[in-house]
Amino acid sequence: MPHPVDIHVGRRLRARRRLLGLTQETLAKAVDIRFQQIQKYESGANRISASRLWSLAKAVDVPVSYFFDGMNGHEPVSEYEVHGEYGFAEAPAAELLDDKETIDLVRYYYQLNKEPRRRLLDLAKAMSSE
Numbered sequence: 001m002p003h004p005v006d007i008h009v010g011r012r013l014r015a016r017r018r019l020l021g022l023t024q025e026t027l028a029k030a031v032d033i034r035f036q037q038i039q040k041y042e043s044g045a046n047r048i049s050a051s052r053l054w055s056l057a058k059a060v061d062v063p064v065s066y067f068f069d070g071m072n073g074h075e076p077v078s079e080y081e082v083h084g085e086y087g088f089a090e091a092p093a094a095e096l097l098d099d100k101e102t103i104d105l106v107r108y109y110y111q112l113n114k115e116p117r118r119r120l121l122d123l124a125k126a127m128s129s130e
Helices: 004-019 024-030 035-043 050-059 064-068 091-096 100-109 114-128
Strands: none
Touching: 004 035, 004 064, 004 100, 024 035, 024 050, 050 064
16 A cells, blocks of 8 residues: 555656656656656655655756645545645645646646736636636
8 A cells, every 4th residue: 555645745746747748758768767667656656765756856847845745744644634734735736736637727827928827817717706
């Protein structure tokens, strides 16, 4: 059974990789491992060593601390109780980053200039209140 922290770190790795538009194979080549190992890291099946985490952080251009963002200093009680004072700060938001469509939307959103981004955000807010 994967440890909840390993699952969290793997999800953060997957979210960042997808946000950058990298394939598992591309990321694996960047850190000189096989893509199957990236799959195992992302699922939490394999733990990421400190040196490998350092290499992955450099490859996806984030500080090592990025992988632990969303944790409040405690490991979650179970994979279902991952919120509040016992676990991760915002599990639903973390799960949204597992969705390829969400990642694509965020990537394309940040490719827009400031004014079109603001208008798109205003449109989304208006549509969500209907």
